[in-house]
Amino acid sequence: MIAVIKPEATEQQIEGLVSWFQARGLKTHLSEGEFQTIIGLIGDTSKVDVDLVEGLDIVESVKRISEPFKSANRKFHPRDTVIEIGGYKIGGGNFQVIAGPCSVESPDQIISVAESVKASGAALLRGGAFKPRTSPYAFQGLRSEGIELLLEAKARTGMPIVTEIMNAVHLPLFEHVDVIQVGARNMQNFELLKELGQVKKPILLKRGYANTLQELLMSAEYIMAEGNKDIILCERGIRTFETYTRNTLDLSAVPVLRDLTHLPVIIDPSHAIGVSRYVKSLALAAVACGADGLIIEVHNDPQNAACDGAQSLTPEQFADLAEGIRRIRKVIETL
Amino acid sequence: MIAVIKPEATEQQIEGLVSWFQARGLKTHLSEGEFQTIIGLIGDTSKVDVDLVEGLDIVESVKRISEPFKSANRKFHPRDTVIEIGGYKIGGGNFQVIAGPCSVESPDQIISVAESVKASGAALLRGGAFKPRTSPYAFQGLRSEGIELLLEAKARTGMPIVTEIMNAVHLPLFEHVDVIQVGARNMQNFELLKELGQVKKPILLKRGYANTLQELLMSAEYIMAEGNKDIILCERGIRTFETYTRNTLDLSAVPVLRDLTHLPVIIDPSHAIGVSRYVKSLALAAVACGADGLIIEVHNDPQNAACDGAQSLTPEQFADLAEGIRRIRKVIETL
Amino acid sequence: MIAVIKPEATEQQIEGLVSWFQARGLKTHLSEGEFQTIIGLIGDTSKVDVDLVEGLDIVESVKRISEPFKSANRKFHPRDTVIEIGGYKIGGGNFQVIAGPCSVESPDQIISVAESVKASGAALLRGGAFKPRTSPYAFQGLRSEGIELLLEAKARTGMPIVTEIMNAVHLPLFEHVDVIQVGARNMQNFELLKELGQVKKPILLKRGYANTLQELLMSAEYIMAEGNKDIILCERGIRTFETYTRNTLDLSAVPVLRDLTHLPVIIDPSHAIGVSRYVKSLALAAVACGADGLIIEVHNDPQNAACDGAQSLTPEQFADLAEGIRRIRKVIETL
């Protein structure tokens, strides 16, 4: 970390600041330029509050040099993390498609969707039991019953299942769930993240719609700091000024996260764009971009879906997309 | 709600859509223009999924006409909500200042800050016990011990206290807390909101840094739908592309929310701007704008604060600000 | 257009509003619901100021139903526009790559880059002569001399050239330029757009980094309204809160614009991401997404480029990318 000192600071003030840093266990390195004095800080700066230092009277600005995330940092763990879920691998060159309805609605619905997406090549089944909805008057999911239906679909098809948790007190219900999803709105629900750090299951961590990639990695760090290292990062669209689309899918997350972290990165084009007829283009783009996987909403009857039908593909549309994914993936593997 | 139909839709398709709406309990009103056919929907449209309808093949766009919030809506409750906390009123022309440190750190610190802000005219004491921090390696608050220290400060000074909850399982610790705060990162933690709807205490609900005013009102609605009507809304800065400030304080929230809702609206300039030397300007602006209150960070020793010292005022700076607030407030009351 | 009336409006006020609309040449259609009165407006509403009507005392909100762009609207011109440039077609299934340096620097540089990108399959040569730079102290381009060098490169290689205009008074210099580019910062320089509407050359119109897709189409409309119908739209990244990347590439622009307009849409991944090692991923994603073309920065010596070297590929990197583009494009053509 580097603190740039204001030109008007007195020598005494600078000495005071140096002592203050040293009292926090940091070594300092003073560099006096013609116009600018800089204090370099060496040691564990992850606990220094950048904003506080920046607010001090004699400090002009503070620049963090090393990233504040450690366990998730590729620098310290250069090799790709590969996560295995019920026989399917994701990360390190292994690509998987997760598909299923936004909400679990009935045994027929979830089993029929599961069978059809499996036939088209999806590895994992997704389905919402606990649903975060903007309005308290909207459908909130089948909750524990929804999880039972997912487990039934798993039993029938052999597909591992992915479903979202909204409250750590529900954890016992997730015992046989294969991957626990943290939704965008809970990406900084730190209490929940800490509890998921104690769990021995992969976590699918969605980027908040207004969170930076660094914040996403810091949230992964919360889970990893408690011991759980199996995290799948998921970009699902960020909030911008554009109104034609629900959110703006930020595909640059794929190459940038690949640089910063060893964790697998998947893309959710359905929630990002919010309109089913645009999902295919973005899904293929995500594959071409080098994502480790996709999570796609599929519903047997989108027009009557309990939620987010607008962005769901029919099983037929998904089969068509899956064929495109396979073909683009084949090109990507050899580039 | 209005659905605009694509020009190429056949009569049969339009009839199908009309029946589909009617099956959802809505009355329809068909209006065929020269270029455009429109279906008006009458009835309880709060459960209709706008995105789903918009995604249908023959629908060009959907426009919601009535707001999706009810309990918080000024249309249905024209009179200002006035909330009383330990003898202090907020809303409906009553203005209050909440002040205190970001984090509770020690008995001496919290009592000394409480006494000084009380002397300058603050009504309520704030202080963080449970702290949401971006990094798992940063100070997480004194947690239950912090609440005890706040209660001690309350006993000593008589000031009602405001502190943040991060997890509903901690509710028993909040028994003697006067106002429970929901932080920006938890504004859409719907599970938490539902539980706070059962509590008989005022809730200070902060706007998420990437949430619209309508989403803020929908989150208030989550609490109100469960029975708790005492909600104080708080604008604390939104995330934009600007990097000189931590967030961008959106003061237009004050007059706009005044139009939309009967709930009191307060402003947190400290978190918005993130730099103590800019807090005074923005605090005075908030008063001039017509806010019902302010929440200000004050620390007896900002440079050694455990968190967010950068934005904290000293007790002396707060006394100076409080004088300005009083004088602007006096003008505003007579305009 | 639809105006939603406030519940408290009197009959007399509503009548007054209806007359006001009629005085503007619009037919009105009054629909009185249980809770809500709505006035539908039929006729040429493109001249009605939505914000003004929305600001009227008795009006709650106004919803535009038809898009405000006409010449660019696919509804009125369902067939794809195909633009021909020196024998190369773009749009309507025809895909082209435009490549070259950010700035033209010397005869050697531009000719060497042109020859190498042509050898790898680029159709058009790009190069900046007039450079919009944030700082007045940064290199501003070779200006007229730069255009001469581009023309020399065109003469040598036969490649049509694309270069940016910043001021209509420079138009005579562009006589032999094949495609005139309007940069992101000038997307709403309406005076310039009007003059380009008089020109008989294709215009490459870049989306402003904070402009919506509708605003992009309205800017195209400015050019088309003056008679020039040959416009290539270009998405080049929008401004968001993310700081790891220069801008956020919005690939959803491709399928959305395909829906809204008949004009070709190309992608500029170099400016969007700003870092050369991420360009390949995003370029391939753009192809998979269905873009009609790419514009890529290539420099023979990026480390010594006069501007934007950070995002430039070397000729070798471009050759590798071009191979990937061809292979993905082959898949896309058959999907």
Added chain:
Amino acid sequence: MIAVIKPEATEQQIEGLVSWFQARGLKTHLSEGEFQTIIGLIGDTSKVDVDLVEGLDIVESVKRISEPFKSANRKFHPRDTVIEIGGYKIGGGNFQVIAGPCSVESPDQIISVAESVKASGAALLRGGAFKPRTSPYAFQGLRSEGIELLLEAKARTGMPIVTEIMNAVHLPLFEHVDVIQVGARNMQNFELLKELGQVKKPILLKRGYANTLQELLMSAEYIMAEGNKDIILCERGIRTFETYTRNTLDLSAVPVLRDLTHLPVIIDPSHAIGVSRYVKSLALAAVACGADGLIIEVHNDPQNAACDGAQSLTPEQFADLAEGIRRIRKVIETL
């Protein structure tokens, strides 16, 4: 400027980079930490392309230490710039209100508005002759005739006038205009800025709706670098995700710009919020915040205004606002 080197860089690569910097006339200062090597750069770094250096293989990140603006920088010109316009001073403790209609429409309109705002205490008259409109089908202003009408109003009332320029070729028409305004959409029309640098009149430079404060200062720098030092900066709302307001007024611009620059800063609440009934709150907030002035839209008949009537105050509403401004200003002057 500081370049942080990647841990894997070899000594030879670092030496190469050091030579590369030195070849650009910069002195370097190498600091090798336990984990991190840093190269400090001393000299005129304003011409170094941060993005380029950041894109180099062995560079992890680059931090600029000194601001890239000079003439506008308070560090080098600590005293407030005071601009005098027809006997009225702005800046350095002098506060002025500029008022008038969005567009000049007729002699009666502009003279009647001018007389009424003057009577309420406005110092300068604003009015648009050249209008930047999103749609080519919307009213584009009376252009040269509009300027003549403004001059007539100036002759009648003695008020100095402010009006917007969209094209440098119109400069001769602005000979008797007192202040030339650059609109938000032209803030980065660098060709226009350069020409305004040659003019001997104050320039009112509006912040682009998606531009940072630093970019605003860089645009001021473009004008100042050519010799014109009389620039009034104007914040008028930035683009965010919020949809209830046209833009989000960023009042933190006032204290932050006060820190960074010596130029006066005024606020345009009318364009920011876009709805007349919210203008008063925000205007008073701007005064309390310490702005050097306000620019307010006033129209004698907002409902029939040719443009932006929604945000215009009536002369009566303006008189009421002016009284509030005076009273808040009185408090601010003594704080």
